[in-house]
Amino acid sequence: MMHRLNPARHLMPQAVFVVTGAAGGVHAGMTACWVVRVSHRPPLYAVAIHHGSQTRDVVAEGKCFCIHILRADQVDLARRFGSVSGRDVDKFAGLAWRTGAGGAPVLQDAMAFLDCHVVSAGEVGDHTLFVGRLVDEGVLREAPALIFRPADFADIGQSGEEE
């Protein structure tokens, strides 16, 4: 029996993060895989956020974002932040968080966080690519990181994913 090959793009190893932002008293957050360091000096991180996301608009206005590295046992947190928009539900309900040095929410239950100030933003296809300079970072509880496995998110998909 022939097996259909996975498209190569689905085979790229990726970690799963939660990216938060804040502006004008509104806090927002979403699950993201498209997160990467792009410079040593200064320390810069990039995140690609699709145009329909509330987090995109909040990060654009507030000019700050915080990347949270999740533990391997935090699939539920990734599903909470990646399955619905913050325009429809309060994703932060019941979670402990504080405002970070850069202005974005820092989730206290994450493994670690990278708090950034936006230094550039550009449109790349249907996403906005935000580049942020690291202003603070911290390890909250070190553990193996959450790596993306399609099966963990098969029922909710990844918003905006191409055919």
Ligand SMILES: Cc1cc2nc3c(=O)[nH]c(=O)nc-3n(C[C@H](O)[C@H](O)[C@H](O)COP(=O)(O)O)c2cc1C
């Ligand atoms: C595992 C996973 C990875 C995701 N990665 C991204 C990503 O890198 N960029 C993006 O724009 N959306 C990504 N999404 C989709 C957003 O998390 C989703 O659209 C979210 O509901 C947006 O919420 P918001 O409207 O509150 O910002 C991902 C979703 C999942 C489940």
